[in-house]
Amino acid sequence: MGTDVTAQHFTGADRVRFRRQVSRGTEAIARMLSDGLFTDHGQPPEPLLGMEVELNLVDDEMNPAMANAEVLDAIADEDYQTELGQFNIEINVSPRPFTHDDTLSLEQGLRSSLNRAEQQAAQVSSHLVMVGMLPTLHTEHFAHQWISANPRYDLLNQQIFAARGEDIELDITGIPVADHHSSERLHLTTDSILPEAACTSLQLHLRVAPEDFAAHWNAAQAVAGVQVTLAGNSPFLAGTALWHESRIPVFEQATDTRPLELKNQGVRPRVWFGERWINTIFDLFEENTRYFPALLPVSTDVDPLAELDAGRIPTLDELRLHNGTVYRWNRPVYDVVDGQAHLRVENRVLPAGPTVVDTMANAAFYYGVVRGLVEADRPLWSQMSFNAAAENLHSGARAGLDSQLYWPDVGWVRPAELTLRRLLPLADDGLRAFGVSGRARNRYLSVIEGRCLTGQTGSVWQRRAVAAREDAGESRFDALRGMLRDYVALMHEGEPVHSWSD
Template sequence: MGLQIVRETFEPEEYERFSKRLAESLDVLREVLARPGFGVGPRTIGAELEMFLVDSAGFPLPINRQVLGQTMDPRVTVEIDRFNLECNLRPTPLAGRPFSAMRAEFESALAEVRRAAATQGARVAVTGILPTLREADLGTSALTAMPRYRALSTSIRRQRQDTPFRILIKGEDALTLEWDDVSLEGANTSLQYHLRVDPVDFARMYNAAQLATAPVLAVSSNSPFLLGRRLWDETRVALFRQAVDDRGEPEPGVPQHGRVTFGHGWVREGPLELFAEAVALHAPLLPVLSPESPRARMAEGGLPKLDELRLHQGTVWSWNRAIYDPSAGGHVRIELRALPAGPTVVDMLANGALLLGLTLGLSEQVESLLPGLPFMCARGNFLRAAKEGLDAVLLWPERHAPSPRPIPAVELVERLLPVAREGLVKAGVESEEADAMLSVVEARLRARTTGARWQRKMLARLEAQLPRLDALGALLERYMAHAASGRPVHEWPLD
């Protein structure tokens, strides 16, 4: 995000100066977005993939900095917990064969991480939540030993007035937990896609992404277990909201907004309103100032970095997030954050093709669709998709009353596949490329199988012979073996 965090605590006046810089940055961003030609250019896509390091028994191995030290690959970096790593793929043009290019990137990056991990006795697991994770693997000692992560944990605890985080998630089992730091966030690993869009197209593209996220999540779920409990198909969604919640004890009559959010309404104008919303609703956590004055930079005719605004936006975790990037002439993009890591590279590319294709395809009709779906229904869709996966029934806008109408997720995704294909092809993706990716989703629907469903069925089989924790360990070994084969999850046997 452009600024290095080297301290863990801050003084009240630092928060005040930072807030003033945020207000200045919003005014400057408004001027930047109004510049003729700003951000106009070919659409590109990129991705970030998070993963777990595990030992020979499948338990988390907290050695991410040691593994990072064994590679010079600039795509690889650490994440919040010591058993997490992340790969940042290089952006690629959307037109042509982008998923083939990204497949090569995924495979080369993962191969390098696996090589580096092996030098330290570690293996790499790519899944939304590690089935073998234990409470003992978490806690303050699990945080990656870098000031930014400790500062983040300290600042959120400060906002909460040192009250513990309370985790309550109900699925087939229930999890109730109190926790003292943000290390639970490292239990989640995700696949985040980035889509560059022209500023003039941002509002309709962003709203289309919000529409598309729930049905895509339902067919992509891969996180059914946490700390030995069977919870949501995408438990990450419930856990993330609670694991970094800075709200503390509620004050009567005072509305509070969580930093992990699906949003508060349809976007009407463009990216500026999302940045302004993040500044207005959420107090700063990391008040680190850049030496650059955004206003002075504008006066010189340059493009401001807006480091403080980007840093603040990075501490508000919208499931679809607006990004301002000052590099290479500057642009804006949408970060699509809801998808889980895994199960295989092919599955992750298919999920991305569906989400990107629907964002593009639905954007052409979004203005006629939004009146038929109040935003609270879109938010509800997201939560139902996360909880129930393929079994979710989602509300979808219709052109004629009554709208919205309930549609089973499988039926809805089947209906939307042609929309995704058209969105990709119109954007310049070769038709054979689009078909190859979307056919994986189509086969997954026919098999009624996602990563979450395969894991649930496998655990049920293994638990007939093994205690729960042993069964979860055996499940992970089978999961990793099948993932290494490269075959998409709908082809995995239950053996």
């Protein structure tokens, strides 16, 4: 959800002060790295799995339910929080041990929690859907009135439009929903950032020692393109068939503070893959300071360098708030718990859903491959250009399992072949190194294998189901609503998406 702020008006002096505080926070990070002040310095932390799952709300007719305040009141669980759109909520899964059969226990706990939340939401005529992009969202749902009541969201909306100076434009050409269909194009303008709320994600956190951060971030960047091909679940927006993982271009365009002239000048976008491999986490915080003006310049009176001089660990409120408005697909996270600072990699490329076991499989594959890449004799990122990793992300998001990805020592390859031959064994080794049991490894990696062998992801299933309904004479609107009804039923049954029938 991000840091809460109150509604307010920002002056030029506020921005200058905030910039100074962020800069001093960045200096504090450098000192803490140099002085070994992070709690995990010199030793790998206990393996913990942490995740956030964003959820959509629908009514009995499968239309978006603008009811997150009522739903959260009904659920009455602090693990569930508000999100940007009134049709969104989020569940935060507290970090759990990532060893032995603990992942299986986490899966059972997540399933039970979601089942309870669904029962409570149904009492206010709403239902939870785990999907990367709600298929029944339409342009009228992007009106400013549907922004959640939390002042942070309206303030963020104001600041993005103030920086941009004009309405936001979405312009995405999709791929045909089936072989006998034509490609479609979504082209619209909006005066709110609510298209961002259409992008519902699974966000994975991995706590790492500071000296190991760069390797883990580089590994996460390298595998991002593979992640979106294997987990695509966001093919439709505003009645239009777009990419297999449309969250990627929609989020990039919906949160773009740059008018055309600044794009032409090469100004960096706020939704950013990055532009280079890194050597330390400091590289990322320094980029934030150098390239990105403040969106929410809320400052405290605390000098982070003075805190260090006094022997205290600074909370770095300004640096963390600023970092939360630079939307990297793999984001650095600085956090302080019980007076001790630590670092995390937050992986943000994955969509939500379709089922709990699919969610756990996506997480296990990511954690395993990243660990395997980090422990390889030769770093993958020393054999691969950064631009190739960025191209993989967009190619994989667009065409899914039909894409061609670049991989060192392999060249251009289909994602399923790359995964079956190289990445599943690597993920198994990585999970074993974490201490994950053979039973858990087999359960989750077999789901990834199943998608590769059947060629079916959530996006593939959605596209086939809509095409079949349209071929039977249904309109796009009816096909999307009927498909979503079937999707929700299968989601509750809980079998992995590669086993779903058309």
